[in-house]
Amino acid sequence: QVQLVQSGAEVKKPGASVKVSCKASGYTFTSYYMHWVRQAPGQGLEWMGIINPSGGSTSYAQKFQGRVTMTRDTSTSTVYMELSSLRSEDTAVYYCARGPGVVVVAATGWFDPWGQGTLVTVSS
Amino acid sequence: DIQMTQSPSTLSASVGDRVTITCRASQSISSWLAWYQQKPGKAPKLLIYKASSLESGVPSRFSGSGSGTEFTLTISSLQPDDFATYYCQQYNSPWTFGQGTKVEIK
Numbered sequence: 001q002v003q004l005v006q007s008g009a010e011v012k013k014p015g016a017s018v019k020v021s022c023k024a025s026g027y028t029f030t031s032y033y034m035h036w037v038r039q040a041p042g043q044g045l046e047w048m049g050i051i052n053p054s055g056g057s058t059s060y061a062q063k064f065q066g067r068v069t070m071t072r073d074t075s076t077s078t079v080y081m082e083l084s085s086l087r088s089e090d091t092a093v094y095y096c097a098r099g100p101g102v103v104v105v106a107a108t109g110w111f112d113p114w115g116q117g118t119l120v121t122v123s124s
Numbered sequence: 125d126i127q128m129t130q131s132p133s134t135l136s137a138s139v140g141d142r143v144t145i146t147c148r149a150s151q152s153i154s155s156w157l158a159w160y161q162q163k164p165g166k167a168p169k170l171l172i173y174k175a176s177s178l179e180s181g182v183p184s185r186f187s188g189s190g191s192g193t194e195f196t197l198t199i200s201s202l203q204p205d206d207f208a209t210y211y212c213q214q215y216n217s218p219w220t221f222g223q224g225t226k227v228e229i230k
Contacts, residue, residue: 047218061218095168111215
């Protein structure tokens with residue numbers, strides 16, 4: 001079955017960077033877009049960006065431009081999300097979520113499935 | 125960016141009740157809308173896509189309707205497992221979510 005398994009919880013100091021991984025299984029990794037979404041404690045869902053695992057192209061939400069980098073490793077079917085210059089407001093659960101097939105125009109499509117989430121805590 | 129507004133923010137209901145959640149888009153999104161259910165400490169789960177298509181394995185008491193700027197999620201007979209938070213999402217880039225509707229026990 002399609003499954004996304006994320007790396008474990010992280011605690012970081014302000015100003016540091018964090019890199020979260022998301023390992024995909026049960027489907028052809030390079031055939032589907034992957035998104036990253038975050039959720040601050042008690043808050044809603046916030047889209048961060050998307051990566052095409054086939055060619056590695058990315059698109060980021062304006063809010064995170066310059067601070068987020070999404071990459072992939074096709075040999076291990078893993079995508080990564082690195083967020084730099086962390087501040088307390090970045091404390092959140094970070095999710096990867098599979099998008100539509102890479103043949104879909106403009107990646108228009110819903111998210112399914114989602115990884116289990118990775119809690120990133122930013123605290124001095 | 126397209127803004128998604130859900131109402132109500134919180135809904136108190138009893139088992140067996142018919143429940144309706146509304147989602148409004150700041151501009152037309154055709155039928156490019158999905159609904160998700162999220163339980164505490166868990167990832168969101170897809171319920172509905174293309175505004176009214178039921179995801180495989182989701183109980184038929186869930187239904188979605190609407191197009192353009194106004195959409196609804198209906199639970200025909202609320203079950204104990206349905207107490208959760210529900211999010212709408214428009215899935216044209218950049219993707220955006222509603223703020224969520226918490227369905228709690230009355």
